[in-house]
Each structure stands twice: as structure tokens, then as C-alpha cells.
Amino acid sequence: MGLLAVVATALWAMLPAYVPNNAAVLFGGGPPIDGGRTMGGRRLLGDGKTWRGTAAGWVAGAALGVLLNAVRDPVGEVIGVSLPTFPLAALLALPLGAMLGDIGASFLKRRTGRERGAPFPGVDQLDFVVGALLLTALAAPGWFADTFTLSVLAVVVVATPLLHVLTNAIAYLLGLKDEPW
Numbered sequence: 001m002g003l004l005a006v007v008a009t010a011l012w013a014m015l016p017a018y019v020p021n022n023a024a025v026l027f028g029g030g031p032p033i034d035g036g037r038t039m040g041g042r043r044l045l046g047d048g049k050t051w052r053g054t055a056a057g058w059v060a061g062a063a064l065g066v067l068l069n070a071v072r073d074p075v076g077e078v079i080g081v082s083l084p085t086f087p088l089a090a091l092l093a094l095p096l097g098a099m100l101g102d103i104g105a106s107f108l109k110r111r112t113g114r115e116r117g118a119p120f121p122g123v124d125q126l127d128f129v130v131g132a133l134l135l136t137a138l139a140a141p142g143w144f145a146d147t148f149t150l151s152v153l154a155v156v157v158v159a160t161p162l163l164h165v166l167t168n169a170i171a172y173l174l175g176l177k178d179e180p181w
């Protein structure tokens with residue numbers, strides 16, 4: 001695979017895992033997942049992880065995957081790359097895994113004494129990637145192995161934090177997010 005194909009495949013395959021965070025920011029709110037429960041005097045997850053935000057993120061990511069499948073052929077033709085098609089298991093696992101990775105990170109943040117919204121460099125940028133890749137590897141192992149070659153994975157790991165920082169900074173400037181991370 002040439003460089004363009006590797007980068008295009010990486011971004012395309014990860015798009016259903018990228019939008020859930022942003023959808024959660026837009027549509028989040030309501031009862032927190034942890035119901036206010038604490039562990040060792042600190043919240044289990046905190047008020048930043050809600051049922052509504054999680055559901056919205058999952059649905060938004062899966063819906064984007066359906067849309068990407070519909071436009072895969074024409075887009076691939078324009079850029080001259082054979083882009084991946086998402087099987088149902090991957091459509092569901094990419095955004096759900098992203099949300100679970102983010103929730104897992106909040107659990108770690110609370111255990112390490114970080115308040116809601118406190119930055120956790122590295123973890124904030126990669127939690128959802130790790131979650132999405134792990135759950136997808138479990139849910140759609142064949143598709144995962146075909147799509148995420150070592151070079152594609154390398155691009156995902158390098159490009160994702162950059163994209164994440166960029167989109168969060170934009171969401172912050174637009175007043176959608178309280179902190180730029």
C-alpha cells in the first residue's frame with residue numbers, strides 16, 4: 001500500500017471512532033453513569049460520563065459508518081484508493097469501544113485524583129483509540145486484521161492525537177467544551 005492509501009485507510013476506518021466524543025460533548029448531559037457513586041472518596045467516573053452522551057456517541061459513530069459505506073465507492077474512486085467497507089460488527093464496535101475507552105480513562109483519572117475536566121496528557125488523546133481498536137479486534141477479528149495493517153496502525157497512533165487536539169481546540173473556541181482538551 002502506498003502512503004496515500006495507508007493514511008486514507010487509517011482515517012476512514014477510524015472515523016466512526018472519532019465522532020463519538022464530539023457527539024457526546026454536543027448531546028451529553030443528564031444522569032451520570034456512575035449514579036453519583038464514589039470509590040475511595042472520589043467519584044467512580046464523574047459527572048462528565050453520562051448515559052445520554054454515551055448513547056449519542058455510539059449512535060452517531062455507527063450512523064457515520066453507515067454513511068461511509070454508502071459513499072465508499074465514489075470516494076475511493078476519486079482518491080484512487082480501495083477504502084474499507086465496515087461490517088455491522090465493526091460499525092457497532094468502533095464507536096462503542098471509543099466510548100468505553102473514554103469511560104475507562106475517566107475511571108483512571110478519578111483514581112489518580114484528577115477532577116472532572118482535568119487533563120491527563122496522552123491518555124486523553126489515546127483512550128478512545130485503544131478502546132475502539134480493542135473492541136473491534138474482538139468483535140470483527142477478520143476485518144480488523146485485513147484493515148489495520150502495521151502501517152495503518154502506525155498512522156492511527158500518530159495522527160489521532162493530532163486530530164483530537166485540533167477538534168477539541170475548535171470545540172473549545174466554539175464554546176462547546178469547557179477545556180481545550
Ligand code: CTP
Nearest residue numbers: 024025028029048049050053054106116117118
Ligand atoms: N460526555 C458525556 N458522556 C460521555 C462522554 C462525554 O456526557 N460518555 C459529555 C460530558 O458533558 C462531558 C463532555 O462530553 O463533560 C466532554 O467529555 P470529556 O472531556 O470526555 O469529559 P470531562 O468532562 O472532561 O470529564 P473527565 O475528566 O471524566 O474526562
Ligand code: MG
Nearest residue numbers: 117118179181
Ligand atoms: Mg475532558
Ligand code: K
Nearest residue numbers: 102105124127
Ligand atoms: K476524555
